[in-house]
Amino acid sequence: MKKIFLVSLILVQACIAFAQNYCVNDTIVREIQFPLTLNDKTEFFYFNDEWIPGAHLGLVEADAIQKAKVKNDEYGNRALFLTVSPETLSQIKTEARKVLVNLDTRCEFPGGNGKLKEWLDENIRIPEGFKGSERVLVKFTVHPDGSISNPSIFRRPSKNEAVNQEALRLVNALPNFRVKYYIPHLKKSFTCYLPITFKEPGAIFIRGDKSN
Secondary structure, eight states: OOHHHHHHHHHHHHHHHHHHHHHSSOOEEEOOOOOOOOOSSOEEEETEEEEOOOGGGGGGGGGGSSSSEEOOOSSOOOEEEEEHHHHHHHHHHHTTTOOOOOOOOOOTTTTHHHHHHHHHHOOOOOTTTSSSSEEEEEEEEEEETEEEEEEEOOOOSSSSSSHHHHHHHHHHHOOEEEEEETTTTOOOOEEEEEEEEEEOOTOOTTEEEOOO
């Protein structure tokens, strides 16, 4: 009983630590996904020093845990290492395979899609003399720490070079994104795309037409 109590206490402390702290190919290309959870960092659990996709604390009874320790894994991630019997490990693997787990990396502007739109509206500088409405698609790299680099106009740039330069300036000025990854050994940078819309000041556009 004393052993079970100590293990349970360690598990509770580990969860609290994760709560307080709280991308998958060489370069993955994706649209920005919203929303994330409120916490950026992922909980990583190792069972007998093995990371099992989909495995979590709910798959093991407290009295089946022989040892529990919070430490960094070999990739620098804060993780909870649990020691269980070979039989229990086999059961955990069987149950984990029954769960469909999305391990794709996710990222977002701090606060989500709505906040990103607000930020763009507040910070965009419409070039002097700009007429009409057009959208520019900017490609950029998001790194595991959320920093942004390498912005470029994707595919068809605007014929108005001032529009292209403003779109690049905006992306360069973006605050760090929130990034959440789920595979401990695949923490890499990836590519995102952000459409930026330019509209003539004071003009109202309805189905492609405009009125003042």
